[in-house]
Amino acid sequence: MPQKQKSEPQSDRNPQSNRDPKQSMSWLLQYLRPVKWRMLALLLLLLATTALQLLNPQIVQRFIDQATGSGSVSGLLSLAGLYLAVAVLNQLFTVSVDFLGNDVAWRATNQIRANLLKHVLRLDMRFHNVKTPGEMIERIDGDVTNMSNFFAMFIAKIVGSFVLLAGILGYMFVYDWMIAATMTAFTCLSIGVMFRIRDLGVKASQSERQANASLFGLIEERIAGIEDVQANGGVPRLMNRYHRAMRSVFLSGRKAWMLRVMPWNVTVAMFTVTVTIVLLLSVRMYLQGHITLGMLFLFFQYTQMLNDPIEQLGDQLQEFQKAKSGMRRARELLSLRSEIADGDGDELPPGPLSVSFERVNFGYGEDQRILHDISFKLKPGERLGLIGRTGSGKSSISRLLLRLYNSDSGVIRVGGADIRSLRLESLYRRVGMVTQDVQLFDGTLRDNLTLFNPRLSDETILETTERLGLRPWIEAMPEGLDARLSAGGASLSAGEAQLFALTRVFLTQPSLVILDEPSSRLDAATEATLQRAVDQLLEQCTGIVIAHRLATLDKVDKIMVLRQGRIIEFGPRAALAQDPSSEYARLLRADRQEELA
Template sequence: MPPKSSLSMSWMLQYLRPVKGRMALLLLLLLATTALQLVNPLIVQRFIDRANESGALSGLLTLAGLYLAIAVLIQLFTISVVYLGNDVSWRATNRIRGGLLKHALRLDMKFHNVKTPGEMIERIDGDVTHMSNFFALFIAKIVGSFVLLAGILVYMFFYDWPIAAVMTAFTVASICVMYAIRDMGVNASQAERQASAALFGLIEERIAGIEDVQANGGVPRLMNRYHRAMRKVFLTGRRAWMLRVMPWNVTVVLFTVAVTAVLLLSVRQYLNGHITLGTLFLFFQYTQMLNEPIEQLGDQMQEFQKAKSGMRRTRELLSLRSEIKEGQEEWLPEGPLSVSFEGVSFGYNEDHRVLHDVSFELKPGERLGLVGRTGSGKSSISRLLLRLYNSDRGVIRIGGTDIRNLSLPALYRRVGMVTQDVQLFDGTLRDNLTLFNPNLTDEEILRTTEQLGLRSWIDAMPAGLDSRLSSGGSSLSAGEAQLFALTRVFLTKPSLIILDEPSSRLDAATEAALQTAVDQLLAQCTGIVIAHRLSTLDNVDKIMVLRQGRIAEFGSREALASDPTSEYGRLLITNREEELA
């Protein structure tokens, strides 16, 4: 098995391949900058020696002009390197962000149920941002630093090998130390990222529940939890930083020793007349320049440690696999689809089973009303039909096909669902109704909204379908948001529709208008309606009463409604008594 470092490098290179042309240009610019950096001290050496020898003014001005021209070129190349490096960084890291988001969206609900949106934002964006500097300049700066080091040392060996030997010893010692402790701060940086993700998760969770927090006096407790989480971020961040800067601290000590030794040797040779004043400056300047690539290597080693912690967490997320295994079948019969459950059992965890040996069948075009107390398993049936979870045992068929054999796109093209929690996005009314599907025409949208009683509200908007909604739907009432969700599903023309409490957020008048439209639309497909309001189920064909995850009753609605001893019959009687009370 290859070492982890090689795996990290190969994983990183796959995101750099699409920008390899820019990387090559970046390396060329760095090499050109390095060459110019080596030339300028030589110009200063000649300038000092000529000035010391009372050389011609024209020659000194020429050298000064050449020095300034090269200095300007170095600055221009440096700006280009920074710009190109950031361009490479964002192109590469945006590919990672896109890949992470796509992968996370494909993971099953068991994963998303234990991850807060705040934590996922930090995993997808925060971890990757810490890798951006690494992607931007790590390879280029490492290559440029080694080229600059090699150029200085080779040149110095031609001038004075004892001084060159001191500089080489400093360089080798610094690189060896940095390599030996290159991973010292990785684990601590990983802990820092985890603490930061937990903090973001806490903030997101509490802001989402701000009404409950304020109404129940939870602000002091929330602030206490925030301070504890922030303290953990601070402590883990401080420890990670201290470990990451360790290579730099060591190189500072080594550089101090190297500079002292070089200066002592250079001054001694100058006093003995072996070198000129300009050469003395050249030795000092090259020693100073020698520290720059060493510092860059130290900085990049810190970036490497931060990036490696982000890489570990990113690859950890990418290594997760959904328990939902996609099938290969794409075909389902035209028109309304049949539904059958055959001995289906299911639980969200091993210790608590929600459904027990559930079996029933719906013919194409039939409508089923699901009734039961909270926690009886009604919503679990809808989630299993959409393969948001896998059943623990049994077979679920749609259109006669085991849903495990269907591809997910084939399933979602034919099955639609309206949940109790309506998600609205920052965009136009059209985008929210079509979920950004450009193939749906305005005529189709308006016709469907008219059936659902939403047309008049859209016509009253200043820009019609082009009017913008704010994220979260704060500009809509609860009833309007529910109608939006219904319209969104019906526009897809599904063959099986699941309505989870479709009238839970509607007033009586709106519910009555909605029921007429729903009846018209359900005439073209099979329907499953989950409801607490029994009036919602007046036009269904069959009723299933669930109790503690088991079918307590299943049969024709008319037969059960006319039988006062049935579960459904007793619920209707109780409901009428409550309305009269």
Template structure:
């Protein structure tokens, strides 16, 4: 991530940064004043000065110390406020960018890993930015102030302190990137761990039911060991700048004390001045040590910047089109010699070629893995075709804007995603423009009104994320209602009744009939009973079309594949 990119996130908080810089200058000034007050106090006390002067100096020291603490708290607050405001905008950009990436990317990245990259990496950057101005910039201001003041007292000691300062900063700058690569590996190991945890928690029922807990613990142990090993290496490399400054500080402090004692013994410095030399040298170490610590944070932040830049540089293979409109009414669908692969070495669909007229219903059947769901995913442009063309309403979907496509095409799957919110919010996907009366009218037409009325608070019923608050049947009715509210012109039903009991399936079928009355429909099913009212049938095997034609004609033709499937289905029901 370039400095230009960082400035884009810092620009909106420039007013707060200006206030922060003013506070830093004030705080630095207060820090420089107090040692001089102590110097005067020591010299006054050792010279048997008046008690009132000592009390006045002590009171002034206390007042400045209190003010310094107050300004330090304000600086810390503003520093964190600036950092979080800036990096939260980066988080927002990362989330937006990730949500727009194609499914090919998301198939290779687990939610846990993405959470760690979007939040964990950016948090490291936030921690650095929170302290960069307050500690890094503040440290440089304090260093400059100390050295300037010391040159007014003794040029030789000031020279020693200047050499120590320049050497310390030079060493840190020289080896500032030493731990960046290792920190990146540490963050990747942490992301893999979070991905593993997310994956295993999502599949907790299977893990427990199949007795796989020991294996999961073994995988967890391996992932934790990788985090420990990469973290230890990264930490050891990150602390090298700090260790170097400790050695240099020890040398500088020894020289300053030797020179100070010599000046005191020869009468060229008072006892208070000797304290001043010591105190300023001690103060000099604090910003140097802070710079060393921030070098560690810088290496973490830089690894986070690189990983964030890598994520932002990811480009979706799904390029948005330019067309905004589709014909009114039901949409025809045409696959023109379409080939598709999830992976380069394994083709999923082979030369799929068919046309479905506007308002017609198509039933797609085939064994698991035959390519049924792949057809629906291609229609929604979740993936790009390898070759060939898909047209909806006579328009190549690659030329359509995705928003225009999704506005007219609806899909119901057997896995329904719920979000934390009310039933109303979940049905409308948080679209406040849809009124309660519209929702109730739609559900009345679908025959689902009784389902909503049975909810404890009706449309205001709170649903938990993930769908745990709904049964399988309720989830399917819910998904159908959600799609119906979008008033689609093309509806894809991907095995919607595979987990339903006969009574719920009958309710669902009535709703489907109402939904498809004014739209084109594609029904993907294992249970052939759900295809009684479709117009055409497509039989798939190994990604190829074995059969495509009128349902009634295929059912009547004893030699057709579809008729064979019907006979097998009847035999299984009798058995």
């Protein structure tokens, strides 16, 4: 028996995996490749926009020189018209760059979201038992949104800033090397400082995202249990926890922000010194007659323009730190591996499936053993009734059969095949389950009955609901199968919800069905209707029925009684019922006495 694998981040097994820039870039490029042509178009637009930005100050310079000299009115009007046309064109290009940048970002990051969600849905239940939906929303959407914000402006701001810097400095070297050298020194120092401390706020940003995830998890968890919170006076305690979580968000967010703005603060100080030097040199050259008034304006304008790309680089460096923390958390999530390894077998015999447990042991934790040495066999088409006190291991057997968990040791066979050798899709196609809590989704009746399977026709759905007694209720709805249900199923009674769950299983035509206390919340009349539906379902397949009410087990073939994770009785129902010394017979007597009382 191979040792059970534990779900753990790959980064824990290889601490350098999330810190290797080459791996990070390779991981990122796989999402950017599908949008490479849009990125090329974005780059071309960006070059055109940069050219227009460099052109406008030169038009103003010529306008000033002609206005202070002997320029004609028509020439000045032409320059003014040209300036206006370039400004409008520049604005159009800027809007196009923003639009295309966001388009590229959302196309790339939406695929990351899809991959994260798909990966999380395939992780085993040990992972989901310790993660709240609120935390997962933050991991799948919140972290990726930070990445999207960075990607949206990466080319437009980062690449564009470098192109603009190169254009300004190149132009200035043509006119005056001293001013150009001053501006170049400022640029190199600013970029060097920013890149030197670019990761300063990454770790703090990760802590900020984790604090947000914890807050969302707390809110989601308490809203989901609002009835218990209100009924037991838990609102003050909840608000106390909320305020503590918000304080953690505030403190971690403040620390992350202060570290992220550090590069910007440094560049502001250096820019102030640079502007002063350039202005002094320019005014001196003007007073000496080496440059015109228009050229003085041009030098000043280019110096001011120099600050824009530096500032944009600083802003994007903050976004980069957020994006990098999100990227690390996303890669960490994707590196988690489920302990449920998919097999490669597809073959299961047609018709009802046999079931066997061979010395199976299982626990949800290393020190929490639930099942002890469980062994039994069911022939194809047999029905097993599982009974036992709460915590005896009944539901754990069903979860192992569906491979929501792996057993710690032993072998489980369905249709004669070890379930670990089967593809999960093949197993789920032949095994159906109705749980105590029926999950309904925001969608139509049809979507909820078929679980969004478009291959099932309305005729098949209505024929199945007719057999289960649910069709009159559907036909009473104004829109029939197109009527919408809200998430959670607040519009359905417990009986209707259970019939919904049975219909889902009917529609999959399973060969093995597990019913986990399907009538636990029903009244006697609704339970009778449900029991007839269950009897119809079990005519075509092998069945395992977990029940507290012994009356629901009148038609099963075998009974298994569990106590503290061990089988204390297993055999034909009729024989156990007639044996006054059996545990099942004792439970039947106790059940009858309770009814009489």
